[in-house]
Amino acid sequence: MAISIVDAPTNLGLRPPAPGVVPGCAKAPAALREAGLLDRLAAADAGALVAPRYDLGGWQPGDGVFHAQQIVSYSRRIADRVAGLIGHTFPLVLGGDCSVLLGTGLALRERAMAEGRRYGLAFVDGHSDFRHPGNSSDIGAAAGEDLALATGRGQADVASRLFEDADVVVLGIREDDEGRAELASSGIGHRTALEIRKAGAAESAEWARRRLDELDGFWVHLDVDVLDPAVMPCVDSPDPDGLEHAELAELLAGLTVAPGCLGVEVTVFDPDLDPDGTYAKALVDTLARGLAPRVS
Numbered sequence: 001m002a003i004s005i006v007d008a009p010t011n012l013g014l015r016p017p018a019p020g021v022v023p024g025c026a027k028a029p030a031a032l033r034e035a036g037l038l039d040r041l042a043a044a045d046a047g048a049l050v051a052p053r054y055d056l057g058g059w060q061p062g063d064g065v066f067h068a069q070q071i072v073s074y075s076r077r078i079a080d081r082v083a084g085l086i087g088h089t090f091p092l093v094l095g096g097d098c099s100v101l102l103g104t105g106l107a108l109r110e111r112a113m114a115e116g117r118r119y120g121l122a123f124v125d126g127h128s129d130f131r132h133p134g135n136s137s138d139i140g141a142a143a144g145e146d147l148a149l150a151t152g153r154g155q156a157d158v159a160s161r162l163f164e165d166a167d168v169v170v171l172g173i174r175e176d177d178e179g180r181a182e183l184a185s186s187g188i189g190h191r192t193a194l195e196i197r198k199a200g201a202a203e204s205a206e207w208a209r210r211r212l213d214e215l216d217g218f219w220v221h222l223d224v225d226v227l228d229p230a231v232m233p234c235v236d237s238p239d240p241d242g243l244e245h246a247e248l249a250e251l252l253a254g255l256t257v258a259p260g261c262l263g264v265e266v267t268v269f270d271p272d273l274d275p276d277g278t279y280a281k282a283l284v285d286t287l288a289r290g291l292a293p294r295v296s
Helices: 024-034 037-041 068-083 098-115 146-150 180-186 193-199 201-212 245-256 278-290
Strands: 003-008 044-048 090-095 119-124 168-173 189-192 217-223 261-267
Touching: 003 024, 003 037, 003 068, 024 037, 024 090, 024 261, 024 278, 037 278, 068 090, 068 098, 090 098, 098 119, 098 146, 098 217, 098 261, 119 201, 119 245, 168 193, 168 201, 180 189, 189 193, 189 201, 193 201, 193 245, 201 245, 217 245, 245 261, 245 278
Parallel strands: 003 044, 003 090, 090 261, 119 168, 119 217, 168 189, 217 261
Antiparallel strands: none
């Protein structure tokens, strides 16, 4: 089943990196295409979904999720596009920030309900993104709250139970992640980047597949800040002690080789921090190796 690439160039889930500055991750799909991603994957072009405009004004801390209405409407469009691809091709969604999960997750949830099936999520990310009003007063950026929102926690007009807690596996968070205890108490399995390194990326992928094995399929969310800043500094929230490119490629390959893997999304790469394209090329190489099981 051939890979189809869809661009979802949204930055709506991120706060401004500096006063008056728009986050650059909306440029990621174009940068990855320019770095040769389609050719490396022998992928079909499934088009782009133009995102709503990033609004620098109006929102203040305490107002809830930044760009909430725009994120909800854009998620609907992502869901409709991805729903038309799943089962016919292997979708690769190029974000944009992590809020694209609310669109891809919606596509899977609606498919599951229509077919009486159950789908899960392999959440590969340097952060748990599990912030919600029950554990934090710092609410506002959906890209830092996407896993909470996608499991039904948070602002009512944005949050939706797209995945059951028991059907989620988190891979690559750091040892000091503030959400670790709550993930465990909620029944969400997780391995930190350090645990992945100790066990091995291939074994960690197998561990994740075993946890998702009873489901009818699963989706892979990839935030490139799972990589160590020494090899991938082009993200909004770099944290040390992340994965190396070879480890991420092996982890992805171990997930995407599973027959039940339905698709992948890539998020948070910021080309504004990569003026000569060096890191885009490195990321394309890692994605090509990680998605090799799906290249036809």
